[in-house]
Structure formats: C-alpha cells, structure tokens
Amino acid sequence: MKLKLSLLALTCCSHLVFADIAVIVHPSNSNSMDASAISRLFLGKSKKFPDGSVAIPLNQIEASNATGQFNSKALKKSSSQLKAYWSKLVFTGKGSPPKSVDNNDAVLDLVASNPNIIGYVDSNVLTDKVKVLTTF
Amino acid sequence: MKLLHISILIIISMIFSPVAISEVRINGFASIVAGQDTDDKGFTNSPYTDDIDFKPESKFALQISADLSQGLSAIAQIIARGSNDFDAEFEWAYLSYELNDAHTIRAGKLRLPFYKYSDYLDVGYAYPWIRPPRAMYSLTFSTYEGLSLLSNFSLSDWDISSNIIYGNVEDTFFETTNPTDGKLKDIYGINIQASKDWFSAYVAYVGTDVYIPTSSIESVAQITESVSPGSGTKISLDSDYGDFLGLGFTIDYGSWLFNTEWSTISIEESLTLDNEQWYASLAYRFDEIMPYITYQTTESKRKIASISDSLLPAQIHPAQPPLNNFLQSILDGQMFEYNAYTIGVKYDFHSSAALKFEYNRYEDIIDIGSLGSFEAPESSGNFSVAIDLVF
Numbered sequence: 001m002k003l004k005l006s007l008l009a010l011t012c013c014s015h016l017v018f019a020d021i022a023v024i025v026h027p028s029n030s031n032s033m034d035a036s037a038i039s040r041l042f043l044g045k046s047k048k049f050p051d052g053s054v055a056i057p058l059n060q061i062e063a064s065n066a067t068g069q070f071n072s073k074a075l076k077k078s079s080s081q082l083k084a085y086w087s088k089l090v091f092t093g094k095g096s097p098p099k100s101v102d103n104n105d106a107v108l109d110l111v112a113s114n115p116n117i118i119g120y121v122d123s124n125v126l127t128d129k130v131k132v133l134t135t136f
Numbered sequence: 137m138k139l140l141h142i143s144i145l146i147i148i149s150m151i152f153s154p155v156a157i158s159e160v161r162i163n164g165f166a167s168i169v170a171g172q173d174t175d176d177k178g179f180t181n182s183p184y185t186d187d188i189d190f191k192p193e194s195k196f197a198l199q200i201s202a203d204l205s206q207g208l209s210a211i212a213q214i215i216a217r218g219s220n221d222f223d224a225e226f227e228w229a230y231l232s233y234e235l236n237d238a239h240t241i242r243a244g245k246l247r248l249p250f251y252k253y254s255d256y257l258d259v260g261y262a263y264p265w266i267r268p269p270r271a272m273y274s275l276t277f278s279t280y281e282g283l284s285l286l287s288n289f290s291l292s293d294w295d296i297s298s299n300i301i302y303g304n305v306e307d308t309f310f311e312t313t314n315p316t317d318g319k320l321k322d323i324y325g326i327n328i329q330a331s332k333d334w335f336s337a338y339v340a341y342v343g344t345d346v347y348i349p350t351s352s353i354e355s356v357a358q359i360t361e362s363v364s365p366g367s368g369t370k371i372s373l374d375s376d377y378g379d380f381l382g383l384g385f386t387i388d389y390g391s392w393l394f395n396t397e398w399s400t401i402s403i404e405e406s407l408t409l410d411n412e413q414w415y416a417s418l419a420y421r422f423d424e425i426m427p428y429i430t431y432q433t434t435e436s437k438r439k440i441a442s443i444s445d446s447l448l449p450a451q452i453h454p455a456q457p458p459l460n461n462f463l464q465s466i467l468d469g470q471m472f473e474y475n476a477y478t479i480g481v482k483y484d485f486h487s488s489a490a491l492k493f494e495y496n497r498y499e500d501i502i503d504i505g506s507l508g509s510f511e512a513p514e515s516s517g518n519f520s521v522a523i524d525l526v527f
Contacts, residue, residue: 080484087526088262092255093211
C-alpha cells in the first residue's frame with residue numbers, strides 16, 4: 001500500500017513536471033508539419049495545412065498548463081509577448097488569435113470531430129481518437 | 137467628410153444588424169499616462185508643463201469587429217483621448233473583404249502607413265515605450281479616408297506584406313501653431329515589410345497634393361505675388377506635391393530588441409523646409425522587466441530662396457530688402473532641430489497590462505516658439521509613468 005501510494009505520487013508529479021505537449025489532429029489528417037509550420041499556423045501567419053486544406057488552430061485558455069508550455073516551447077513567446085503580438089493584429093484588423101477552449105478534454109473532443117482542427121494537449125491525456133503530429 | 141459619416145453609419149449598422157452577423161468581437165485598450173516636465177519653458181515638443189498632468193496622453197478605446205462571413209467584416213475603433221477632453225471619436229471605421237488568402241481590400245477611414253508602429257500607434261501595450269519617439273512620429277494627422285489593399289506573400293523563408301493605399305485627408309493642420317483646415321488630395325502610398333526569424337524591415341513611400349492655406353504662408357505669398365507676379369504659387373501650399381519616405385528595421389534576437397527608423401518629408405514649390413528625422417532604441421528583456429534607451433532627432437534642411445531680387449516696396453517693408461533676402465529670413469526663421477535621450481523601463485506586471493516609467497532629456501535647438509538658438513540650445517527633462525492595458 002505504501003509503495004502504491006508513493007508510486008502514485010511519483011506518477012502525478014512526473015506528469016505535472018515532465019508531461020510533454022502533443023500537437024494533435026484528426027486521425028484522417030495525413031499532413032506532417034514541423035515546429036515552424038505549426039508555429040506559423042498558431043500565429044496566424046498561415047491558414048492552411050500543407051495539403052491546402054483549411055486549418056483551424058485551437059488554443060486552450062491562458063490558465064491552462066498546456067497553454068503556457070505550448071507558448072514557450074512551440075511559439076517561443078511569453079504570454080505578455082504573445083498578447084502584444086496579437087494586439088498588433090487585432091487593433092489593425094489584420095487578424096485575431098485562435099479560439100480558446102477550457103481544457104485538454106475539450107481539445108480532444110473537437111479535434112476528434114473535425115479534420116480541419118489542430119490543437120495541443122498534455123501528452124499524458126492522449127487517446128486513439130486523435131493523431132499526434134509532434135511533441136514539444 | 138459627408139461620405140465618411142455615411143460610411144461610418146453603414147459600418148455601424150452592419151455591425152449591429154442581426155441578420156448578417158456570424159460573430160461580433162469587442163476588444164479594447166487603454167493607457168493612463170501621467171507626465172511632468174522638469175522646467176516650464178513651454179516646449180512645443182512636450183505636451184506637459186512643470187505641473188503633473190494626466191490628460192495629454194491618456195486614452196480609452198473600444199474596437200468592434202463584426203465578421204459578416206465569406207471574408208467580409210466591418211471594424212470600428214472608437215477612441216476617447218484626454219487631449220480631446222475624452223470625447224469619443226471614430227479613429228478607424230472600415231469594411232474589409234478577403235479577396236483570397238493573400239489579398240484583403242479595405243475601404244473607409246484607415247490609418248496612414250507611414251511608420252513601423254503607425255498601425256497601432258495608440259496601442260501602448262504593443263510597444264516598449266510610453267509613446268513612440270516624438271521626433272520621428274511627428275506628423276499630426278494619422279488617418280485618411282479611402283482604400284487599402286493588404287497583401288501577404290512568402291518568399292523562401294521571408295514573410296513579405298504590403299499595404300497599398302489611396303484616398304484623401306481632411307484635417308486641421310498646424311493645430312498647435314496656426315490651425316488651418318486643409319486637404320491632402322489624392323494621397324497614395326505603399327508600405328512593404330519583410331521579416332524573417334529575428335529580423336524585420338520596412339520601407340514606406342507616400343505622396344500627395346498638399347492644400348493648406350495657412351494664414352502666415354498666405355500673407356507672404358501675397359507679398360511675393362505683388363513683387364514678382366506669378367511667383368506667389370511658389371510660396372503657397374496650393375496643391376503642391378509633398379512626399380514622405382521612411383524606412384527602418386528591427387532586430388528581436390533572444391533577449392535583445394533593437395529598433396531604428398529614418399524618414400524625410402518635403403513639399404515642393406512652397407515656403408516650407410524639408411526635414412529629416414531618425415531614432416534608435418535598444419531594449420533588453422529580463423522576463424517581465426524590460427529596460428530601454430532611445431536617442432531621437434529631427435532637423436530641417438536649409439533652403440535657398442531664389443525667386444527674384446526685386447526690392448520690396450517701402451509700404452510693405454521700410455528697409456526695402458530684395459525679395460529673396462526677405463524670403464530667406466523667413467525660411468531661416470523656420471529652421472529647427474530637436475533631439476532627445478530617453479531611458480525607461482517596462483514592467484509586465486499582468487498578462488494584459490504593463491507599467492512603464494520613462495525619463496526624457498530633450499533639447500530644442502530652435503522650435504517654432506523660438507526657444508533656444510543654434511548657439512544656445514534650451515533643454516528640459518520630462519518624467520512620465522504609464523499603465524497600458526488591452527482587453
């Protein structure tokens with residue numbers, strides 16, 4: 001019992017600290033994308049997958065653990081830098097940030113239901129209803 | 137002007153029409169700025185005095201954008217500025233239509249794309265300083281009514297974007313010195329930006345016919361016309377071609393941010409001087425804290441009067457100087473040079489708000505209020521503190 005508890009504690013902690021961020025799409029989406037192509041989609045610099053189909057990037061809310069990690073690892077920006085970046089586009093009518101949903105589950109559901117959506121989740125919550133493009 | 141009001145009405149009615157809308161977004165930004173000069177010398181380049189003042193640069197803005205689907209959207213931005221007693225005014229109001237992935241056409245009241253930060257001049261949160269360098273961002277009008285074509289391309293690893301504009305400006309020019317209703321007719325221009333990784337650069341050209349019948353220049357034009365018939369037009373701002381050329385680049389590498397811009401403005405066939413301005417600014421990011429320094433300068437170029445050496449009649453000028461000498465003294469009277477050093481810090485204390493402190497040391501070598509001279513420049517300091525937010 002003691003061993004079980006400590007093991008549980010260990011796995012919890014390791015998830016919090018070491019969980020990677022997985023960028024996910026619908027299983028039928030056959031595009032492959034590198035970090036720079038993913039970052040361009042989430043920064044509004046491109047709007048399509050490499051095969052030409054429309055891409056709808058999906059964020060998680062700012063408070064979510066995945067968002068902070070994705071911003072710093074994939075977009076390489078702090079949340080203030082990102083806010084400044086989007087305010088330049090929003091207040092000139094040139095673009096608006098991707099929609100945000102509340103948590104990993106909401107991203108998994110939406111990505112599993114729409115081949116155009118691309119999102120990110122903590123890699124420990126992955127299911128077989130989505131396909132992983134890459135992890136950070 | 138009438139056309140503008142009608143287009144604003146159309147845009148507003150589209151935003152609020154329940155039928156067409158698929159989505160309306162409201163965003164906003166605000167800056168609360170307090171400033172105080174260390175001397176009370178009445179510099180025209182500072183909106184402050186030696187009393188602390190919250191009004192000159194504070195502002196609140198709301199932006200409403202309605203996505204009308206199929207690439208059509210309507211956007212209006214309303215700003216209440218302290219300098220205007222917080223009266224709310226439309227700063228932008230336009231329709232935008234995405235022709236395809238690369239091109240968007242916009243029509244309405246739009247921002248003139250002079251400088252790197254022109255498009256979000258009012259959004260303090262989007263740049264490091266409390267205000268963009270004044271020497272550089274010196275043109276007092278910033279919007280026009282007309283069309284804009286925005287384009288985006290990728291060339292190997294470079295992102296290229298361009299903005300081609302055409303329209304008119306109707307405004308009150310020389311607001312602080314000699315307010316005059318004038319027009320910039322057939323204003324056209326292009327701004328091209330290129331960026332790759334940590335580097336971005338732009339070049340902008342704007343040309344227009346300048347019609348500003350300001351009284352001080354008009355009276356000199358009349359004198360000139362009387363002495364040298366047909367030459368008055370070489371003095372007046374009577375639809376003379378004026379142009380603006382600007383360029384700059386930004387290096388945003390790791391924790392360092394370097395910005396520099398240069399521009400020149402000239403108006404042909406008129407009693408005005410060409411001027412040139414530039415600044416360079418360096419900032420370093422320590423997570424939420426970003427200290428920065430800036431140097432900025434603007435100066436006018438001396439122009440030689442060469443219209444006629446006929447003498448002025450005694451009833452106009454008792455000393456009866458030759459016309460060219462008379463004009464030369466007026467041209468030389470317009471000479472100015474202004475420079476400033478800035479040290480400041482931006483603190484991102486919240487994910488949607490920044491706190492900034494800034495100290496400016498500025499020197500007016502000559503300005504329109506005749507403060508200082510080339511031999512003895514007048515200088516002053518200014519402290520400012522600001523909170524910028526976006527929501």
